[in-house]
Amino acid sequence: MNKKRHFGNSRPKKIWIDLDNSPHVPFFKPIIDALDKRGYVVTLTARDCFQVCDLADLFNLRYKLIGRHYGKNKVLKLAGLGFRALQMAPAILSQKPDLALSHGSRSQILLASMLRIPSVLILDYEYTQWLPFVHPTWMFVPEVIPDSVLKKFPQRIYKYPGIKEDVYVPNLQPAPGFLKELGIREDELVVTIRPPANEAHYHNSESETLFAATIDFLGQVPKIRLVVLPRNEKQKASIQQQWPQWCNNKTLLIPERVLDGLSLIWNSDLVISGGGTMNREAAALGVPVYSIFRGRIGAVDKYLADLGKLIILERVEDVRAKIALTKRRRLAPSQTSKRRVLDKIVEDIAALVESR
Numbered sequence: 001m002n003k004k005r006h007f008g009n010s011r012p013k014k015i016w017i018d019l020d021n022s023p024h025v026p027f028f029k030p031i032i033d034a035l036d037k038r039g040y041v042v043t044l045t046a047r048d049c050f051q052v053c054d055l056a057d058l059f060n061l062r063y064k065l066i067g068r069h070y071g072k073n074k075v076l077k078l079a080g081l082g083f084r085a086l087q088m089a090p091a092i093l094s095q096k097p098d099l100a101l102s103h104g105s106r107s108q109i110l111l112a113s114m115l116r117i118p119s120v121l122i123l124d125y126e127y128t129q130w131l132p133f134v135h136p137t138w139m140f141v142p143e144v145i146p147d148s149v150l151k152k153f154p155q156r157i158y159k160y161p162g163i164k165e166d167v168y169v170p171n172l173q174p175a176p177g178f179l180k181e182l183g184i185r186e187d188e189l190v191v192t193i194r195p196p197a198n199e200a201h202y203h204n205s206e207s208e209t210l211f212a213a214t215i216d217f218l219g220q221v222p223k224i225r226l227v228v229l230p231r232n233e234k235q236k237a238s239i240q241q242q243w244p245q246w247c248n249n250k251t252l253l254i255p256e257r258v259l260d261g262l263s264l265i266w267n268s269d270l271v272i273s274g275g276g277t278m279n280r281e282a283a284a285l286g287v288p289v290y291s292i293f294r295g296r297i298g299a300v301d302k303y304l305a306d307l308g309k310l311i312i313l314e315r316v317e318d319v320r321a322k323i324a325l326t327k328r329r330r331l332a333p334s335q336t337s338k339r340r341v342l343d344k345i346v347e348d349i350a351a352l353v354e355s356r
Contacts, residue, residue, distance in 0.1 A: 012041050013353045016097035016117070018088075019046040019063060020105035023277035025055040026168045026261065027103060032061070034346045040353065043095050045088055047107075050231050054258040064091055067107065081131075085111040092117075099353050100136075103164070104128060109136050118356060120349065124164045125276060126150070127296045138352060140345060144303040158348050163300055165277070166341040169284040172262045174330070179267050182227070182253065189224045189269050189325060195235055196274030196292065206294035207274045212242070213316045214272055214292060214323075219246045221325060226252045227264065229278075269328050272313075276301065283309040286331060290323055 015035060017028055032042050044063035046052050056063050066087050070080030084107040092111060100112040100119040112119040113134050121136035126149045139155045142163055150157055184190060193214065196207035218226055226246070230236035236254055239247070246252040262281060265271055271282040271289040276298070282289035283304045291301065291312045304310035311322055 012039050013099075013356075014041045014043060014095060014097040015349070015353060016043045016045070016092060016095065016100045016108070018100070018102045018105040018108040019044060019052050019056060019061075020102060020107070021047075021049060022051045022055055024103045025052060025059055025061070027164055029059050029061065030168050030171060030342055031346060031349070034342065035349070038346075038350060040350075043092075043097055045091065045108075047084065047105075051258050058258055058260065066091065081106050081110065085114070089115070098356055099349070101349065106131060106134075110134050112136070118352070120352065121155070122164065122345070124300050125298045127298060140348065142300055145299040149299065160341055160344045160348075162341045163280055163284065163304075164341075165280045165284040167345065168342075169262060169281060170339060172266060172285070174263055174266050175260075178263050182255065183250065184225050184227075184253075187223065189221065189327060190267060191218055191224065191226050192264055192268040192271045192273075192278075193218075193226055193228045194271075194273035194275055194278045195228065195230055195239070196294075197231060198235065204294040207292050209316065210292035210294065210313055210319065211274055213319045214313075215239075215243055215246075215252070217319050217323075218325075219243065219251055224251065224325075227268070228252055228254050229259075229261075230254060266330060269326065270323070272323070279310055280304065288324065288328065 017032065019025055019028065035042050044061060045066050046056055046063040047067050047069065048065060049069040053065060067080070067084030070076040088107065088111055092115065097117060100108050100117045102108045103122045109119055109121060110131065119136040120138045120140060122140040124142055126145055136155055138158060139153060140158045140160060141150065143159045143161055179186065179190065195211050198208060215226065218224060228239060230239055239254065243252055247254070261278065262285070265278070265282050265287055266285055268287060271278060271287055272292060273279045273289070274292045276293065279289050279291050279293070280300065289310055291310055297312065301310060301312070305312055313319060313322060
């Protein structure tokens with residue numbers, strides 16, 4: 001499906017945003033709205049990867065679908081990265097954006113470098129791997145990432161307060177009846193689980209061991225519902241094959257449609273995830289959250305762990321020893337102080353665009 005933003009006859013400054021992975025959709029939605037209000041034209045491209053397009057449709061974003069995910073093979077990943085950059089070139093050449101903006105799109109950074117388009121990379125995990133000799137013009141990072149780590153990056157660094165999830169979490173307006181639509185009763189313990197990203201370059205097989213131990217343990221708990229969010233169809237099929245009994249009796253529930261992730265987290269009693277974004281979303285909402293991510297722990301997760309907002313599970317024994325199975329009181333997120341994170345990022349984007 002191709003969707004394209006319509007443009008007027010005037011020539012306001014144009015900002016090109018590439019939605020490269022599913023967490024980028026809710027993150028950029030309020031940023032896009034804020035830039036629109038300031039009079040900027042926002043061009044959106046999206047990669048057919050995980051649930052990017054489904055989420056973009058859910059958020060009513062208009063985008064041009066270009067490229068796809070090429071799996072876990074490193075050679076195919078690299079080839080796919082370059083091929084997608086070439087696929088995007090005609091559309092971007094016709095739009096002539098003043099700034100390229102993403103939260104980690106390597107294809108965008110590569111193409112922006114080739115076309116000499118100034119680019120901003122927003123980054124919250126300092127151990128992400130990048131192409132040698134291809135760099136964005138600027139980087140935005142959370143304040144909690146220490147300067148000592150950032151010395152390896154040649155770009156000019158802009159810092160923002162809090163964490164990236166603070167940009168959009170305050171916008172959550174929980175809808176009534178969310179659990180009822182999933183067939184879950186109010187008296188059941190609701191656990192949202194995100195499996196590890198087993199096709200990512202940072203994947204560690206220990207995460208899969210922890211994921212399996214978590215399902216094995218929680219599936220035996222009475223009056224519990226495990227809402228599991230696979231990253232792709234292959235992972236979904238593997239889960240259904242490994243735990244058929246709990247899938248059949250709905251102890252383990254894999255939603256048939258894309259859900260608003262924040263609403264699901266807010267309605268959960270706890271969250272367990274092998275990826276960073278859902279962990280940090282839960283922490284920002286005040287929901288008990290446990291990380292089964294076993295790659296290098298970044299500064300943001302260390303910061304949340306030090307605050308007691310995130311518990312990192314390191315060994316199989318931690319699953320039973322550290323996970324607290326209790327119902328929680330649901331409180332809506334604060335919409336006041338955290339607005340400053342969105343304002344800071346948008347102000348810096350606008351300043352860079354106007355400086356060109």
